[in-house]
Amino acid sequence: MNMNKALKIVGTVLKVVALAIIILLTIYPLIWMISGSLKGTQEFYTNIWGIPDAWKFANYSAAWSRAGLGVKYMNSLIVLAVTLLVIIPAVGCAAYAIARTNFRFKKAVYSYLLLGLCIPTGVLAIPIFSAALNFGLVDKLSGMILFGAAQCMAFGTFLLRSFFISLPKSLEEAAMIDGCTRFQSFLRVILPLAKPGVMTLVVLDGITVWNEYLLASVLLRTDAKMTLPLGMKSFADKYVTDYPQLFAGLVIVTVPMLIIYVFAQRSFIEGMTAGSVKQ
């Protein structure tokens, strides 16, 4: 009995230590990124571990102007907002039709959209460049939006469909008896109930779109059209030596997605959980 108790305590201690190490591995680089962004150039090399002596917030404004982050920020925000505004309604409607209505080519349409999982951006990068030449979408934000949105169709349809299917049918029937059209009942009754699914999509697609780098490298050619990841890379290539400013730039790039994630978190986790675990 005593032996058992001792073992249990040792086990608990080991668990706590393991967890602490993993948490430290995750969070320390982030803290270090922020603290590095506030150091002077000299201090960055001499004071590797500690917090900065004097907090140089000037690094942020310097990075902002030297990397031309204003324009790139706007570009990234436009691409993010419009892409989500294209994806969510398109995918929502398609998923609803596949989940809740009957039509002749339902299975075919669903399988066709799911094919998107087989042709990811990686293998499409070079062909996308040629297609963009044909469409006149090279070096255009609209190119980032349309090609980016097409990549998100498959998973979005899959995820929302599984949400719609889990909702009871009586809900829409009641709404339709009350005089709603099919579309109105979808919009007012079903969609609000699928909020965790929608939020999951917003977070996952938002992360993908905001961080899109390969597509940007293929499509965007000029400084004025660059999005943040591409802009940060070219900033890093140009000013290799000024690490505190580079780190300040990294923090600036990272913050919006972190904020979205933290706010959407509860719905998001709920959505991920429901999407992956079928009880």
Next chain:
Amino acid sequence: MLTKKSNSVTLNNKRLKDKIFPYAMVAPSVIIFTLFAVYPFLMGIYISFFRWDGLSAMQYVGTQNYSNVFIDSNYWTALKHTFFYAFFVTVGKNVLGFILAKLMMDLVFAKGFFRTITYMPVTFSYVVCGMLWAWIFNPTFGLLNNFLSLVGADSLIMGWLSDPKVAIYSVMWVDIWRWAGFHMVLYLAGLQAIPKDYYEAAEIDGAGPVSKFFKITIPQLNSVIVLNILMAVTGALVSNYDIVNVMTGGGPFGSTEVALTYIYRNAFEFYNLGKASAMSVILFGLTLIFGAIQIFSMTRDENYDS
């Protein structure tokens, strides 16, 4: 029959609307997907039969690009790296994600807080992760080597990104670091869905932790494990361009060159889009099987509603 016929235009109208409704609903997705994913895909196959620098007119060369790819040992080395990378990254993400989830399960306080923290790196771009870790791996000023000398493990100090034998592992680690939290969330959801009385019943029967793990946890998690592995495999095979490009650019001495970085180089540095397309088609063929399994497992045991 007669009554139906005489039952005015509105009913017919409504029936027509009902019929069109689903098609109108799926149309936007289908159109966007067709124009901006399927069309480029077909275009890529087409271009793979041409010599093309991206500017001047295309020149039909038959299967020449493919035969050029077959004798290009650089591409096959890059493919080897790609699969090597995908394998270890998949294992790493899943093992770490699972361990994290298991540890979280036993946590009695601050569960949400820890979950939030471990998920944070997922929201970072590979560009950010890559630059951050490239600096941590910096031989003289980086955290890692400084930490190693601090604890007296000087023999472990190395050029994490400059040593051709080590570089690919360093890059893999950053990929694992970014995604472990994502897999943790899925595993945690799976673990929480296992009814507690399964374990209690097993304990009464005298099952130890090991047999509980293999007889209850693993079988119950089956579908979650499959989903996690598939997501990690397809992710690792075709989305490692960013991290490799940012951290090593394929070097040192091509030791981290993966298929995507080599394809990109051929297209936009050597201006050989025909060959780059042929290589993309081959890569697609090799990854197709994983994509197909993923679609199959996502649609399996699901019935179409009515």
